Amino acid sequence: MAEKITTGRDALGEFAPKFAALNDDVLFGQVWSRETGLSPRDRSLATISALITQGAFQQLPFHLNKAKENGLTKNEVVEIITQLAFYVGWPSAWSAFNIAKEIFGEDDK
Numbered sequence: 642m643a644e645k646i647t648t649g650r651d652a653l654g655e656f657a658p659k660f661a662a663l664n665d666d667v668l669f670g671q672v673w674s675r676e677t678g679l680s681p682r683d684r685s686l687a688t689i690s691a692l693i694t695q696g697a698f699q700q701l702p703f704h705l706n707k708a709k710e711n712g713l714t715k716n717e718v719v720e721i722i723t724q725l726a727f728y729v730g731w732p733s734a735w736s737a738f739n740i741a742k743e744i745f746g747e748d749d750k
Contacts, residue, residue, distance in 0.1 A: 646670060648703075681711040689713075690721060693737045694729050701737065705744040715745035 649664030673684060685708035692701050708718065718741050726734030 682708075682713060685711040685713055686717075686721065689718070690725060693722065693725050693733055696729075696733055696736075698736050698740060701740045702744060705741055709744060715741075718745060 646665045646669035648669070649661035650658075653661040653664075673681075679687070685704065688704050689701065689708050692698070692704055705718065719738075722734050722737045722741060725737070
């Protein structure tokens with residue numbers, strides 16, 4: 642059985658309970674847990690690309706850690722960010738690289 646996600650409820654449960662429930666039950670409980678269509682690794686690739694594109698850097702550390710757990714390597718993340726730099730802007734790439742460097746470190750491959 643998959644681990645129950647409570648991040649939304651922990652962070653926003655009292656302030657925005659419906660949003661927190663949708664985050665935990667639908668986004669992570671239903672969409673992320675689906676095993677057909679996309680692998681967890683591919684879901685992570687799509688998600689970190691979307692977050693960088695949106696400039697949603699506050700959510701990026703969580704999802705980069707999840708991407709690492711789901712099998713994306715440092716080198717793959719570096720390639721993703723480099724590719725996106727030309728489409729979403731150099732400053733966004735710098736911001737993403739600074740976060741990725743913290744998650745993956747200098748020595749990870």
